[in-house]
Amino acid sequence: MAAPVVLAVDVMSGDHGLSVTVPAALSCLEQHKKLHIILVGDQVRIRAALLESRWQPGKRLTLHHCSEVVAMDESPSKALRHKKDSSMRVAIDLVKEGRAHAAVSAGNTGALMATARFVLKTLPGIDRPAIVSTLPAVLRPVHMLDLGANAECTSEQLVQFAIMGSALVTAINGTERPRVALLNIGSEEIKGNDTIREAAATLQQSTLNYVGFVEGDGVFFSDIDVVVCDGFTGNVALKTGEGVAKLIRQFMREEFERNIFTKAGAAAAMPALKALSRRIDPRRYNGASFVGLQGIVIKSHGSADAMSFGHALEVALKEVEKDVPTRISKLLSAAGLKAAG
Amino acid sequence: MAAPVVLAVDVMSGDHGLSVTVPAALSCLEQHKKLHIILVGDQVRIRAALLESRWQPGKRLTLHHCSEVVAMDESPSKALRHKKDSSMRVAIDLVKEGRAHAAVSAGNTGALMATARFVLKTLPGIDRPAIVSTLPAVLRPVHMLDLGANAECTSEQLVQFAIMGSALVTAINGTERPRVALLNIGSEEIKGNDTIREAAATLQQSTLNYVGFVEGDGVFFSDIDVVVCDGFTGNVALKTGEGVAKLIRQFMREEFERNIFTKAGAAAAMPALKALSRRIDPRRYNGASFVGLQGIVIKSHGSADAMSFGHALEVALKEVEKDVPTRISKLLSAAGLKAAG
Numbered sequence: 131m132a133a134p135v136v137l138a139v140d141v142m143s144g145d146h147g148l149s150v151t152v153p154a155a156l157s158c159l160e161q162h163k164k165l166h167i168i169l170v171g172d173q174v175r176i177r178a179a180l181l182e183s184r185w186q187p188g189k190r191l192t193l194h195h196c197s198e199v200v201a202m203d204e205s206p207s208k209a210l211r212h213k214k215d216s217s218m219r220v221a222i223d224l225v226k227e228g229r230a231h232a233a234v235s236a237g238n239t240g241a242l243m244a245t246a247r248f249v250l251k252t253l254p255g256i257d258r259p260a261i262v263s264t265l266p267a268v269l270r271p272v273h274m275l276d277l278g279a280n281a282e283c284t285s286e287q288l289v290q291f292a293i294m295g296s297a298l299v300t301a302i303n304g305t306e307r308p309r310v311a312l313l314n315i316g317s318e319e320i321k322g323n324d325t326i327r328e329a330a331a332t333l334q335q336s337t338l339n340y341v342g343f344v345e346g347d348g349v350f351f352s353d354i355d356v357v358v359c360d361g362f363t364g365n366v367a368l369k370t371g372e373g374v375a376k377l378i379r380q381f382m383r384e385e386f387e388r389n390i391f392t393k394a395g396a397a398a399a400m401p402a403l404k405a406l407s408r409r410i411d412p413r414r415y416n417g418a419s420f421v422g423l424q425g426i427v428i429k430s431h432g433s434a435d436a437m438s439f440g441h442a443l444e445v446a447l448k449e450v451e452k453d454v455p456t457r458i459s460k461l462l463s464a465a466g467l468k469a470a471g
Numbered sequence: 472m473a474a475p476v477v478l479a480v481d482v483m484s485g486d487h488g489l490s491v492t493v494p495a496a497l498s499c500l501e502q503h504k505k506l507h508i509i510l511v512g513d514q515v516r517i518r519a520a521l522l523e524s525r526w527q528p529g530k531r532l533t534l535h536h537c538s539e540v541v542a543m544d545e546s547p548s549k550a551l552r553h554k555k556d557s558s559m560r561v562a563i564d565l566v567k568e569g570r571a572h573a574a575v576s577a578g579n580t581g582a583l584m585a586t587a588r589f590v591l592k593t594l595p596g597i598d599r600p601a602i603v604s605t606l607p608a609v610l611r612p613v614h615m616l617d618l619g620a621n622a623e624c625t626s627e628q629l630v631q632f633a634i635m636g637s638a639l640v641t642a643i644n645g646t647e648r649p650r651v652a653l654l655n656i657g658s659e660e661i662k663g664n665d666t667i668r669e670a671a672a673t674l675q676q677s678t679l680n681y682v683g684f685v686e687g688d689g690v691f692f693s694d695i696d697v698v699v700c701d702g703f704t705g706n707v708a709l710k711t712g713e714g715v716a717k718l719i720r721q722f723m724r725e726e727f728e729r730n731i732f733t734k735a736g737a738a739a740a741m742p743a744l745k746a747l748s749r750r751i752d753p754r755r756y757n758g759a760s761f762v763g764l765q766g767i768v769i770k771s772h773g774s775a776d777a778m779s780f781g782h783a784l785e786v787a788l789k790e791v792e793k794d795v796p797t798r799i800s801k802l803l804s805a806a807g808l809k810a811a812g
Contacts, residue, residue: 346710369687398739
């Protein structure tokens with residue numbers, strides 16, 4: 131990394147708060163010598179958390195005190211109106227003010243998205259931001275969006291998601307013309323709905339490398355980089371996939387713990403099972419980007435542990451280095467698309 | 472089983488046709504002594520397939536010749552209009568005429584649904600039939616619908632699906648008041664859309680045992696019997712789940728085949744791995760019901776092998792024995808709901 135990168139980290143949010151966010155931030159500082167982190171939250175509690183480490187506030191680690199926290203189940207509108215000194219809000223304010231390059235939070239998705247939109251605003255040409263994350267797949271990780279910011283979408287929005295996803299993959303991976311697909315179903319009488327068909331027609335005429343429809347199972351086995359869908363479908367798909375992976379892990383554990391022979395088998399198979407576990411470890415895929423904003427905001431799973439939250443910090447760092455919002459803006463202008471509203 | 476059950480089996484459809492459907496039908500006849508199967512398809516080819524078995528047409532096995540087959544990629548409307556002597560159509564006609572209790576086909580879902588609706592008609596009070604199947608889950612298998620018949624649904628239709636799913640689970644499993652949930656997302660600003668909120672409000676007032684919303688991962692870990700969603704979401708969820716399971720199997724195979732030590736580990740772990748594989752084997756979940764029709768139609772995966780197709784036959788047999796359409800009718804009358812159109 132050339133110039134120093136400054137990340138504003140909301141240390142208060144998430145299921146585990148400071149016990150996860152502070153160690154993850156410090157470990158990230160150890161690994162990236164030009165990184166600067168601003169810990170945003172209750173100063174007293176942050177200082178207490180730092181006592182257990184060799185780190186003290188200084189050149190690369192600063193504290194930014196704030197007095198409130200948005201609860202994990204708090205309504206987005208309430209958080210936005212009444213918690214102007216929350217760790218979540220202040221971390222995003224720091225991005226707006228140019229004092230940080232990106233904000234990272236494990237807080238409640240709805241509140242984080244509402245705050246990010248309100249404070250940072252969307253890029254010209256974007257109606258609504260989207261949530262994007264990577265999923266493991268056979269050929270290479272796939273970027274999928276929207277994962278829950280927009281329960282209902284117009285075809286114009288789906289096209290905007292395609293542009294944003296494409297720009298993101300080019301920025302992050304250097305892929306020249308990322309392969310973009312629309313998530314659809316293929317088994318019913320009419321194959322999908324009007325919105326998806328309209329989006330497909332627009333994408334076929336666009337400069338994007340649009341490759342057609344993909345079904346739910348195809349996401350993991352196709353030669354694609356970006357999968358586009360509305361936020362309802364994307365959220366259900368993401369969580370269903372996580373649920374199935376968790377179910378298989380649980381069934382596997384049960385089968386291996388059945389008796390002394392299966393336990394011995396598990397011990398013998400441990401290296402391969404560990405390698406498998408690493409490949410599908412959801413923590414390695416933690417860190418969803420809110421794309422379409424005039425600034426970078428990364429959302430960590432609420433239940434993240436330090437390793438997992440650290441991965442979200444890495445995603446933020448990478449998006450800053452690759453200047454993702456600018457890349458998206460450029461591709462939007464090139465595509466000549468205008469936002470509907 | 473008290474009275475004989477007659478199944479009309481479309482032997483021509485599916486990726487593998489007679490080489491799968493005929494052996495599966497014969498094996499089912501071996502296991503159920505009061506079962507009668509009508510093999511529907513090309514008589515010459517069926518007779519050739521029977522030569523390899525000890526079965527000949529007789530009291531429990533009859534042939535019903537027809538001259539056409541609906542292709543796996545044929546449009547539903549074309550199949551409906553131009554292929555009146557297809558194995559799929561004739562199998563359903565036999566149900567309509569009272570000569571069979573249920574039809575089973577591995578043919579193209581769209582054409583099968585269109586034909587079933589046209590020939591059998593929906594039950595009074597049902598706007599559109601739905602596709603329902605079971606998924607593995609931690610506590611017990613979960614019935615999910617719709618899985619792809621209706622890409623867009625009204626709240627009234629979602630409520631009808633809830634009633635049908637509930638009646639089905641009561642009929643099949645004897646569960647008195649099946650626990651019904653609506654599939655939703657919980658992470659965005661507004662939590663779902665108007666359709667789902669309206670359906671939830673109606674279900675809360677209904678006599679069904681409605682337990683609330685469930686998210687994609689919760690489907691596999693909650694105390695629920697029936698999950699209701701529109702066909703687009705359901706199809707994506709089902710296929711994403713299948714995709715993730717397949718991806719994990721592939722990664723596991725790769726890790727076990729990495730070197731001589733991991734191969735030895737795999738051998739030692741084989742009994743547990745086999746037990747796991749059996750628990751999540753998609754073939755054991757093959758056989759989706761088309762509910763809401765005046766008759767029983769079961770759809771097998773197109774790619775089913777004989778074991779898998781046999782499972783679809785078992786689903787048909789069970790639905791006949793439990794007289795599922797009558798149960799659904801009764802619950803519909805009790806609920807006092809009227810179809811919208």
